[in-house]
Amino acid sequence: MSQIRVPVVTPGTRPELAELEDTIKKSRGGNISLLYQVLLNSAPIASGWEQMLSAVRNHSSIPADLRELAILRVAVLNRAEYEFEAHVPHALTAGLTKQAIDNLRTGAVFDAQLFTESQTLVLELTDKMTREVAVPDAVMARVTARFNAQEVVELVATIAAYNMVSRFLVALAIAH
Template sequence: MSISKIRVPLVQPGTRPELAEVEDRIMQERGRISLLYQVLLNSGSIASGWERMLTAVRNQTSVPADLRELMILRVAVLNGANFEFEAHVPHAERAGITNEKIDALRVASPPDVFTSSEQLVLELADTMTREIVVPDTLMSRLRQRFDPQGIVEVVATVAAYNMVSRLLVALNVEH
């Protein structure tokens, strides 16, 4: 999908003085103002809150990077958010996720190439994204692997990236 199909205008960095502070924070944290943030800058308060929350989810939790990126990629697949998937493939590769596992995330029922911890967080991602309600049996298995902080963090990761992917899809943000 081309940039012209995005449903809101892109805000070019540096063109709106009232956004300077949030643009500076985005640059400090991310090193650039991506297409997603150019969309979000249509609302300075949303862009600011988004940056803070997603920075916490991605960079300030105890969730191992490989598990985090698997959840993010899976949510992107389930929601048809190709922009998000492609944006996170390099992060997944840096976290040590193999191409075999990345490719496996693209299918409805991924093949048995994942560790038990990976399977668990992918089941959480699938359940929260497709069904929303997390059954007690799944939560019980999560408690065996994660402490309360870890449970909040994996659930927040799936929830946050459902938010990201749904915004991207609704506004036609693609490469």
């Protein structure tokens, strides 16, 4: 992997970012990840990013297993290793098995025995949104039949948001 394509902002080195850094630390378990150290090059973007991604990850009604499944799948499809590795612990905590995560990691055909019907549908929606952008009516009809309107909005927002995250990571060569 190539070197990160913009400077990394070391936390605590820019007094004008202190309040924003505190906000990030509070919502991210006390540390500022490499991703946020890059985002700190633009305080407005870092702040908006933190608000949006916190809403998606922490204030959504989507079950954690479905959220993390979508995030991992987006990471695989967009070749965002940093994103994938960052979410494996969350996926395990959410109840996804190591075997299911390993199946996702390969990017190959899904082993239907490893995923519930809802999980399989989320994987299909994630693939359509990430690979094709437009979601066929038939797929969306199945999604709206299984999930209520709030869940559909939150699921689509999660997939869209993590496409943004993965594309940002890959474009700027942010890796572990």
